[in-house]
Amino acid sequence: MIKTIMPVSIERKLIGQLIQYRLKFYIQATADAVQRHKHLILLVGLLAGPMIFAILLALAKPLISILHAENMLESIKIWSIFLFMHVLWSGFQQKALSGGEGYQYIAMTPLTLRIRISVELGFLASLSVVILLPFIIAFIYVWTTGAFYQAIIDSLLIVLWGIELLLIQMLICQRNKYLIALCLASFLAPLSLVLFKVEILSILISFIVVFVTYRQWMIGKIRKPRIIQLPQVLRIQVRHSVSMNWIRITLRKIFNKNVIAQRILFFLFAFSACGVLAWFAQQKGTWVFIYIELSPLRLMNLMSAFYVTVILVQIEMIKIALASTYTTTERFWISQGISTQQQYMYEFLALCGIAWIAVFPTWVWTIFTNG
Numbered sequence: 248m249i250k251t252i253m254p255v256s257i258e259r260k261l262i263g264q265l266i267q268y269r270l271k272f273y274i275q276a277t278a279d280a281v282q283r284h285k286h287l288i289l290l291v292g293l294l295a296g297p298m299i300f301a302i303l304l305a306l307a308k309p310l311i312s313i314l315h316a317e318n319m320l321e322s323i324k325i326w327s328i329f330l331f332m333h334v335l336w337s338g339f340q341q342k343a344l345s346g347g348e349g350y351q352y353i354a355m356t357p358l359t360l361r362i363r364i365s366v367e368l369g370f371l372a373s374l375s376v377v378i379l380l381p382f383i384i385a386f387i388y389v390w391t392t393g394a395f396y397q398a399i400i401d402s403l404l405i406v407l408w409g410i411e412l413l414l415i416q417m418l419i420c421q422r423n424k425y426l427i428a429l430c431l432a433s434f435l436a437p438l439s440l441v442l443f444k445v446e447i448l449s450i451l452i453s454f455i456v457v458f459v460t461y462r463q464w465m466i467g468k469i470r471k472p473r474i475i476q477l478p479q480v481l482r483i484q485v486r487h488s489v490s491m492n493w494i495r496i497t498l499r500k501i502f503n504k505n506v507i508a509q510r511i512l513f514f515l516f517a518f519s520a521c522g523v524l525a526w527f528a529q530q531k532g533t534w535v536f537i538y539i540e541l542s543p544l545r546l547m548n549l550m551s552a553f554y555v556t557v558i559l560v561q562i563e564m565i566k567i568a569l570a571s572t573y574t575t576t577e578r579f580w581i582s583q584g585i586s587t588q589q590q591y592m593y594e595f596l597a598l599c600g601i602a603w604i605a606v607f608p609t610w611v612w613t614i615f616t617n618g
Contacts, residue, residue: 258362265353265366266373269346273374276343299553303377307384313437314389314401322437324526330430331519332378333412337371337419338512344371344420360465367417367464368410375413382409400446407453408436414460424468429460490593497597501565513561517605520554524612547612554609562602569594 309325316322337344345351354363372379382405389401411433418426436453440446502510527550530543 306381424470
């Protein structure tokens, strides 16, 4: 067999065209989602946009501190925040980031591995510039403040960790079978800095984790779809009232198998308030965000408001999804004698229950900390 070698200029042009195709699909899919939820996105952008940007800028300091961390728990918390951000970013946009059926067909053609990895990394890196801001700022900072040798070591770790997070995004888009195991393996390098105080060892561990993650993406072990047994509490029973059974039907629609991953991420985000708010409450001194000094308690209150806002927005998005997806189902139940008013009332009760469960950790922290 004669192996053909593609000229470098043609290869670069093909990579650029594929990245452009992925960007066009991403923009189209995102625009469709924005069109469906434009009022909610505008509200969240106005309320939480500046604060999110300020938090991303401020995360450069924890990233630098993890390079010279003394406390294992602190390293785990900081790395968990970065990992959670990237998993959340890719998880919620998995459909838009995948490129659609057109790109999946192109990926099955005999493209070289270098072209595929270049397209994936180039595409995800260009979209992830915002959440990679802490890494960019930290990279610049270590070259302006530290010694030359120390700057090389720190910048190598920052680059390897950034590539590692981008590879984890690639695994999410691929729906890789070993995603959770590799996410846990990403903690090894930050923890090695705390345990052994040997930066070369941490670089070696980071390189190994990056290589293993790349190999798993290349092999492409796709996880099997989840088969979730319907809980007893969600099953319709004749001996129960119509209202109880209708609430169960509503919950089954909300937690159907197509969106169960999004709902799990939503609750993980909501309950992450336990750790995030506790971390802010333990801080000392003041934080400066865009020339505004904030005490740890006030910053914790702002984060509490952010959590409550995101939860309420997600509840509204669930409501919109119910209205747009289950129109035919509603007509069926209307024909069975269930009025529209009854449907809305039971949906409202189910959504209020979900909102209360999700906001409970934030509410507890706010009440017990502020009285």
